[in-house]
Amino acid sequence: MVSIQPRHFWFATFGLWLFFLSGVLTPFFGTPGAIQALRLRHILETKQEQIAQHEDELLRLQTEADRLEKSRVAQQIEIRRVLGYAAPNELIFDFRE
Numbered sequence: 001m002v003s004i005q006p007r008h009f010w011f012a013t014f015g016l017w018l019f020f021l022s023g024v025l026t027p028f029f030g031t032p033g034a035i036q037a038l039r040l041r042h043i044l045e046t047k048q049e050q051i052a053q054h055e056d057e058l059l060r061l062q063t064e065a066d067r068l069e070k071s072r073v074a075q076q077i078e079i080r081r082v083l084g085y086a087a088p089n090e091l092i093f094d095f096r097e
Contacts, residue, residue, distance in 0.1 A: 022035060067074050076087070086092050 068078060079085075080087060080090075
């Protein structure tokens with residue numbers, strides 16, 4: 001009769017536990033594993049970085065909108081910039097070749 005030593009039993013139990021947590025059986029049973037958890041964590045971090053970038057851009061645009069709404073001079077400068085006009089007594093340097 002084969003006797004199983006406690007050390008071998010715990011190694012086998014730990015090996016099976018790691019196997020089930022790895023996510024190898026996900027296609028068959030649909031249970032999430034450690035691999036899927038890591039992938040989802042990476043996606044979460046990426047999305048949070050994108051949200052922070054978009055919030056910064058939104059703040060910049062809101063500041064620009066407030067400036068344009070409140071300042072007539074800022075409106076005139078922006079209109080001239082977009083349309084390509086120069087104000088009286090304004091010098092324009094064109095460094096394009």
